[in-house]
Amino acid sequence: AQTVTQSQPEMSVQEAETVTLSCTYDTSESDYYLFWYKQPPSRQMILVIRQEAYKQQNATENRFSVNFQKAAKSFSLKISDSQLGDAAMYFCAYTEGGSEKLVFGKGMKLTVNP
Amino acid sequence: GAGVSQTPSNKVTEKGKYVELRCDPISGHTALYWYRQSLGQGPEFLIYFQGTGAADDSGLPNDRFFAVRPEGSVSTLKIQRTERGDSAVYLCASSLISGAARETQYFGPGTRLLVL
Numbered sequence: 001a002q003t004v005t006q007s008q009p010e011m012s013v014q015e016a017e018t019v020t021l022s023c024t025y026d027t028s029e030s031d032y033y034l035f036w037y038k039q040p041p042s043r044q045m046i047l048v049i050r051q052e053a054y055k056q057q058n059a060t061e062n063r064f065s066v067n068f069q070k071a072a073k074s075f076s077l078k079i080s081d082s083q084l085g086d087a088a089m090y091f092c093a094y095t096e097g098g099s100e101k102l103v104f105g106k107g108m109k110l111t112v113n114p
Numbered sequence: 115g116a117g118v119s120q121t122p123s124n125k126v127t128e129k130g131k132y133v134e135l136r137c138d139p140i141s142g143h144t145a146l147y148w149y150r151q152s153l154g155q156g157p158e159f160l161i162y163f164q165g166t167g168a169a170d171d172s173g174l175p176n177d178r179f180f181a182v183r184p185e186g187s188v189s190t191l192k193i194q195r196t197e198r199g200d201s202a203v204y205l206c207a208s209s210l211i212s213g214a215a216r217e218t219q220y221f222g223p224g225t226r227l228l229v230l
Contacts, residue, residue, distance in 0.1 A: 042223055043203060043223050043226075044117075044221055044222065044224070045205065045207070045221035046221070047219075047220075050218070091156050093156075100145065100162045100164075100169070101147070101162060102147075102149075102159065104156030104157050104158070105156050106154070107154075107155075107156050
């Protein structure tokens with residue numbers, strides 16, 4: 001079974017600084033997708049960024065970028081110029097190319113200090 | 115509405131009771147998903163609908179859980195004989211095209227179920 005591991009339960013960062021959230025996954029598939037979701041206290045999961053496994057180029061979305069290391073099965077999220085609104089739970093997730101179900105990690109709580 | 119909506123926002127019930135949780139997906143989204151998020155955990159897949167039919171219900175924990183989507187839009191998750199272990203946040207998501215991992219799943223705010 002595919003697994004997603006987020007080993008750091010909590011992190012904190014100073015406003016305007018950069019922080020990196022780590023995620024590793026385990027799969028034998030070659031066609032898969034990786035995601036980072038943000039869950040604020042409102043509980044609504046919001047997609048931050050996604051990466052297709054077949055793409056070598058790391059995905060970027062404004063202040064958010066990933067470091068996708070396929071051989072190491074590592075998928076870290078870098079948040080630049082951290083803002084107070086970035087404070088939330090962050091979940092790494094995986095799905096296979098032909099699947100419809102997301103497999104999530106346990107999440108990591110990010111605190112942004114002013 | 116613009117996003118996925120779920121009702122009720124919170125539900126408190128007693129052990130052994132029956133509950134229904136409702137999900138209104140984004141208009142036009144053909145795929146609908148239910149996940150369960152226990153305290154301190156990530157969401158876990160329960161069931162996926164493609165149109166009106168349940169295409170994958172492998173995540174339903176037991177036969178006390180059932181979900182329907184009779185008209186291919188609104189879905190209801192039904193839990194019979196609730197147990198304290200059913201307490202969790204139940205999340206619903208929808209996407210534009212079913213079974214396509216490249217399609218983003220848009221989540222609702224969830225229903226927090228507490229079984230006393």
